[in-house]
Amino acid sequence: MKYCFGVDVGGTTVKLGLLTAEGDITDKWEIRTDTSDEGAAVLPDIAASIAEKIEEYKLDRNDIVGIGVGVPAPVTSDGVVNGSANLGWKYKEVKKELEELSGLKAVIGNDANVAALGEMWKGGGAGEKNMIMVTLGTGVGGGIIIDGRILVGAEGAGGEIGHICVNYDETDRCGCGNCGCLEQYASATGIVRLAKKKLDHETRPTVLNKEKVTAKDVFDAVKAGDEVADEIAVEFGRYLGYGLANLAAVCNPSVFVIGGGVSKAGGVLLSYIEKPYMEHAFFADKKVKFVLAQLGNDAGICGAAKLVLED
Amino acid sequence: MKYCFGVDVGGTTVKLGLLTAEGDITDKWEIRTDTSDEGAAVLPDIAASIAEKIEEYKLDRNDIVGIGVGVPAPVTSDGVVNGSANLGWKYKEVKKELEELSGLKAVIGNDANVAALGEMWKGGGAGEKNMIMVTLGTGVGGGIIIDGRILVGAEGAGGEIGHICVNYDETDRCGCGNCGCLEQYASATGIVRLAKKKLDHETRPTVLNKEKVTAKDVFDAVKAGDEVADEIAVEFGRYLGYGLANLAAVCNPSVFVIGGGVSKAGGVLLSYIEKPYMEHAFFADKKVKFVLAQLGNDAGICGAAKLVLED
Numbered sequence: 054m055k056y057c058f059g060v061d062v063g064g065t066t067v068k069l070g071l072l073t074a075e076g077d078i079t080d081k082w083e084i085r086t087d088t089s090d091e092g093a094a095v096l097p098d099i100a101a102s103i104a105e106k107i108e109e110y111k112l113d114r115n116d117i118v119g120i121g122v123g124v125p126a127p128v129t130s131d132g133v134v135n136g137s138a139n140l141g142w143k144y145k146e147v148k149k150e151l152e153e154l155s156g157l158k159a160v161i162g163n164d165a166n167v168a169a170l171g172e173m174w175k176g177g178g179a180g181e182k183n184m185i186m187v188t189l190g191t192g193v194g195g196g197i198i199i200d201g202r203i204l205v206g207a208e209g210a211g212g213e214i215g216h217i218c219v220n221y222d223e224t225d226r227c228g229c230g231n232c233g234c235l236e237q238y239a240s241a242t243g244i245v246r247l248a249k250k251k252l253d254h255e256t257r258p259t260v261l262n263k264e265k266v267t268a269k270d271v272f273d274a275v276k277a278g279d280e281v282a283d284e285i286a287v288e289f290g291r292y293l294g295y296g297l298a299n300l301a302a303v304c305n306p307s308v309f310v311i312g313g314g315v316s317k318a319g320g321v322l323l324s325y326i327e328k329p330y331m332e333h334a335f336f337a338d339k340k341v342k343f344v345l346a347q348l349g350n351d352a353g354i355c356g357a358a359k360l361v362l363e364d
Numbered sequence: 365m366k367y368c369f370g371v372d373v374g375g376t377t378v379k380l381g382l383l384t385a386e387g388d389i390t391d392k393w394e395i396r397t398d399t400s401d402e403g404a405a406v407l408p409d410i411a412a413s414i415a416e417k418i419e420e421y422k423l424d425r426n427d428i429v430g431i432g433v434g435v436p437a438p439v440t441s442d443g444v445v446n447g448s449a450n451l452g453w454k455y456k457e458v459k460k461e462l463e464e465l466s467g468l469k470a471v472i473g474n475d476a477n478v479a480a481l482g483e484m485w486k487g488g489g490a491g492e493k494n495m496i497m498v499t500l501g502t503g504v505g506g507g508i509i510i511d512g513r514i515l516v517g518a519e520g521a522g523g524e525i526g527h528i529c530v531n532y533d534e535t536d537r538c539g540c541g542n543c544g545c546l547e548q549y550a551s552a553t554g555i556v557r558l559a560k561k562k563l564d565h566e567t568r569p570t571v572l573n574k575e576k577v578t579a580k581d582v583f584d585a586v587k588a589g590d591e592v593a594d595e596i597a598v599e600f601g602r603y604l605g606y607g608l609a610n611l612a613a614v615c616n617p618s619v620f621v622i623g624g625g626v627s628k629a630g631g632v633l634l635s636y637i638e639k640p641y642m643e644h645a646f647f648a649d650k651k652v653k654f655v656l657a658q659l660g661n662d663a664g665i666c667g668a669a670k671l672v673l674e675d
Contacts, residue, residue, distance in 0.1 A: 127648060130511070183518040197614065199517070200441070204510055206616025207494040210648035211510075217610040218644055221531070231644060299528040303508065303614050305517025333529055333542055337438060337521035 057118040057361050058103050058157075061164060061353025062086065064125060064139035067099060070354035071106055074118060074362055076175050080106065081354060092141035100154035119158030119364070120151060121357035123167030127209035132161040135208075160361040164353060166203045166212055168312065169196020171356025176347035177310040185306045186346065187214065187297070189315035192228070193236040193243075197304055203360075204304075215240065219296045238292035241268040241315050248285050255281055272318035290325030298330050301338035312346030320345065368429040368672050369414050369468075372475060372664025373397065375436060375450035378410060381665035382417055385429060385673055387486050391417065392665060403452035411465035430469030430675070431462060432668035434478030438520035443472040446519075471672040475664060477514045477523055479623070480507020482667025487658035488621040496617045497657065498525065498608070500626035503539070504547040504554075508615055514671075515615075526551070530607045549603035552626050555579040559596050566592055583629035601636030609641050612649035623657025630656065 055074040060067060063086060070081040084102050087094040103120065106112075124147065126137035132148025151159040162170070169178075169186035178184040182201045188194035193215030197204040204211040215236035216229050223233035225246075237243050248271055252263035259281035260274050271289075274282030297309060316322060323343045331339060348355055366385040371378060374397060381392040395413050398405040414431065417423075435458065437448035443459025462470040473481070480489075480497035489495040493512045499505040504526030508515040515522040526547035527540050534544035536557075548554045559582055563574035570592035571585050582600075585593030608620060627633060634654045642650060659666055 181518075199510060199515055199522075200513075202511075204515075204615065206510075207492075207618035208616055208648055208651070210616040210646065211614065213613045213616070213646050213648065216646040217613045218606065219532075221606065229646060231646070295529065295532065299610060300614060302524045302528045303506075303522065303611060304515065305519055305522040305524070307518035335521065335524050335527040335540060335542070337519055337524065340519070 055116055055118055056112060057358050058106075058120045059354035059356070059358030060099055060120060060122040061167070061357060062095065062099075062122060062124045062140065063164075064088065067095070068350065068354055069099070069102060069106075070351070070358065071110065072355070072358040076355060076358065078351065078354070080110075081351070086140065088139075088141040090141075091143060092137070095140055095142075096147065096150050096154055100151060103155055103157075114156070117157055119160065119361040120155060121167070121359065121361035122147065122151065122159060122161045123164035123353050123357045123360075124161060125164050128161050128163050128205075129209045130205055132159070134161075158361065158364070160364045162203060162205075162357070162360050163196075163209060163212070165194035166196040166205070167356035167360055168352040169198055169212075169310070169356065170203060170359050171348055171352035171354070172310045172312065172346050173198050173201075174359045175355050176352060177312075177344040178308050181308045183304070183306045184308050184310060185214075185297075185300055185304060186310040186312060187293075188313035189239055189241065189311065190313035191241055193240045194313070199304065214296070214300060217296055217299060219292045235292060235296045239289060239296070239315075244268040244271055244285070244289055244315065247288050251281065251285050251288075257281055268315050269318070272321065275321060286325045291329040294326045294329030295333050297326065298333035298335070298338070301341060302335045305338060306341055308342045308344060310344055310346050312352065316345055366427055366429055367423060368669050369417075369431045370665035370667070370669030371410055371431060371433040372478070372668060373406065373410075373433060373435045373451065374475075375399065378406070379661065379665055380410070380413060380417075381662070381669065382421065383666070383669040387666060387669065389662065389665070391421075392662070397451065399450075399452040401452075402454060403448070406451055406453075407458065407461050407465055411462060414466055414468075425467070428468055430471065430672040431466060432478070432670065432672035433458065433462065433470060433472045434475035434664050434668045434671075435472060436475050439472050439474050439516075440520045441516055443470070445472075469672065469675070471675045473514060473516075473668070473671050474507075474520060474523070476505035477507040477516070478667035478671055479663040480509055480523075480621070480667065481514060481670050482659055482663035482665070483621045483623065483657050484509050484512075485670045486666050487663060488623075488655040489619050492619045494615065494617045495619050495621060496525075496608070496611055496615060497621040497623060498604075499624035500550055500552065500622065501624035502552055504551045505624070510615065525607070525611060528607055528610060530603045546603060546607045550600060550607070550626075552579040555582055555596070555600055555626065558599050562592065562596050562599075568592055579626050580629070583632065586629075586632060597636045602640040605637045605640030606644050608637065609644035609646070609649070612652060613646045616649060617652055619653045619655060621655055621657050623663065627656055
């Protein structure tokens, strides 16, 4: 039996998994992300945790294909990161360092891209080869799979779909410094922003409370038939649907997989996205499917495992 | 010496080339495109013309790698076209038919994608692996190369960048049926449309004549210092620059190659595109280069040759 490790590095915790080459999760666990001293301990901690697990399961190193890793930063095709705000890293040769520390092959990818690979392997995009995963969390992340391979780009910044512009009239700034980014409308934070703007001038009755509204509140209210919440969801869906129509003209995917915290709202979310998408999609892109992500927090470790298995 | 044929099929003429495996054009010629009877004669005519050329040069069939073909339609990865308005084709198994007719291996691609491959091999994108070619002609076409490979997409409709929406307030319709497509502003036809709208209400002196203005006229007037033409070019460049910034967020290319008839305006064109691009580009995409296409009409046959050589 062949094994591999899948590692999903976040700013607070590192999720690790021991998987079979078929993608079954034998074990999964977490360690704390130590971001002190420019994140110097992150890779040694991962290597030590994996060494312990090899010991615990008495694994033969010849049976271990390697370590796949997703990190919250652009990653070049040779496994180099040029800075990660979440981890404190500056320039870091992640692949080289981790291979030296662990004695195992390591393959590194951007976390959003890696999660997309996981969903294509075992989740909402299973069986597809041209897939776009949209992660609606604090921000909007993306992972684009073209003909079965992650779209990495020249500098590892492919699939930054949270930063396509969907509103050229916007005057509020996105965290990236531009105005009108998809992230300003379709992330959890963006939905709250839309809700607060709406509630500023709203006179109709609504269950939404302007002071402490969350993205979850909005979709809970939608399900309860709240008219104001419905209009916020329509606005969210219009920006996201229009943005995805532009993505489709570029990439011609067969499926969009919608994940991240916001996607916990469920199928109701998809209906708000699909209608505006169809209004603006190029005719050749109207057959695309919209599905919810299925792997939740396991997408990262599954995709990381796949990354090293198919290297 | 190994040889191959590169074929660029247009609605009026078919351009053919005999190339060495190194990409030197040994001979090039054209035949008429016979679109009668749903384009039934197109592939037989190509096969016959190639057979004549093999005879003329006394080529050994063992030295011929195959035939690469670019066609004006989406092409699936197995060489099938589901209709081409320009050629009259309905469903056609282009690869299979041409291989049977010629006795040679054939590889088929979309013409805009194939031209991009040509520019990456021998033209403005030489040495790059992540490149977007934008063809500003009657319409706006695109060819996207990711890590050295054409982005084909699920249905062969990848890289349809003329149909990304860059203006959600547009009420005029694009040929595709949608409103606000890049093609409505950045094609030769689109530039004429912008010019006519401007000239409708223009009182300042200008060399532009509303009744017969062309895209070339606009850029000639720009070079002559015409203020009205400059403003039309600014508008053209804003839509195109903004559109390319969105493309970059998705694909993170290292270079944009600008080709097609409109690009004959030369370097002045690039300055109108780069400024708005930089305003809206995600920070990781600001290092991209803008260059003019170099191969002109040979991009199609060169790229088609490359397509079969690297298959």
